[in-house]
Amino acid sequence: MRIEMFAAGIIAVVLCIPAYAQGTAAKPLRGAAKKPPAAVSQARQEQAKIYGARGEDVPATYVTDRALLSYGSTLLPDFLHSLAELGPSDRWLDIGAGQGRAILEYYGERFDAMHPDGRERRGSKARSVALSIEDRRTAEWHRVAAGLEPGKISYLHGRRLREYTPAELGRFRLASDVYGGFSYTSDLSLFMARILDLLETGGSFYTLLINVRTADAARQGAKRDEVFQTEILAADGRPVGICAWLRQIACAEVACDTDPSSETPIERYRIRRTCDQVSVPALETVHFAAGTPPARLFRLVAPAVPAKP
Secondary structure, eight states, X not given: OEEEESSSOOOOOOOOOOOBOSOSOOOOOTTOOOOOHHHHHHHHHHHHHHHTOOGGGSOTTBOOOOOHHHXXXXXXXXXXXXXXXXXXXXXXXXXXXXXXXXXXXXXXXXXXXXXXXXXXXXXXXXXXXXXXXXXXXXXXXXXXXXXXXXXXXXXXXXXXXXGSOHHHHOOEEEEEESSSHHHHOSOHHHHHHHHHHHEEEEEEEEEEEESOOOHHHHHTTOOTTOOXXXXXXXXXXXXXXHHHHHTTSBTXXXXXXXXXXXXXXXXXXXXXXXSSEEEEOOEEEEEEEOSSSOEXXXXXXXXXXXXXX
16 A cells, blocks of 8 residues: 655644634634744644643633534534444544543434434444543543443544654554544645544545635635635635545545535535555645644645545
8 A cells, every 4th residue: 555645745744633613713814924943832732732721721722522413413414324334344443532522422212312323333332532632521521431442432632644654553444523623734635644544435525614716606706715614725825625635635535525514614624545555745834823723834845736526
């Protein structure tokens, strides 16, 4: 298997954080010149302070107890069905899991009552891994874990996603990220390459972004000078939609839609790995400002190619 970037020599930090709600956001900056490495490093340090906040210093928008039903209403509508389809031999990775509440609720009776089809096939359910920078486990996590078979659920913390080896994490049939690393990483292409490396062939990654140029808006002729929270520009400065960029990934099948219940443009994604020769279009970080979520501006290293339909 080979996973590569379109351009070599890209080094950056991937952030896997507890789930944040959309809230106090850093101000996007369309016309910014590329920040020097020292400035980006400083912004990352400021972002790290947000992640490590405790007590009264925790931002009001810092959400660590997101329920599984919230995942169902926030991600693409088929996420819970995909989760219900997992069997005992499958694995689920939740990035930015916070307290791990969504994982705990997956093993509860309520989930089975809401998804009666396939209950016998699900058996004891998939193995689950919660990933977070900080240890946010509660007494409830330890109680539920003690009642499950050894190794059924695990909680990894204290390290960034890029700091885990493939042997440590293994492969997953399903991965989810609700306002986690996909919304906060300062290197989006490296993050996607890492996620796809962790997926089995046929496995899917569900995630979303807030305040982006949606595919629907792009088709309707969104204004070029509009400013968004996360943006990608082509080498000539033309805006490239997140969905269009994802659809340039080799060995990936991508579904995108817009959350109809939100006034702020929220785009939801499902990225399914289809083969081994994954190749992610490389991005360079032009602008990164700490916030919840941070403002990010990326630029394609190579000329954009037509996106797959």
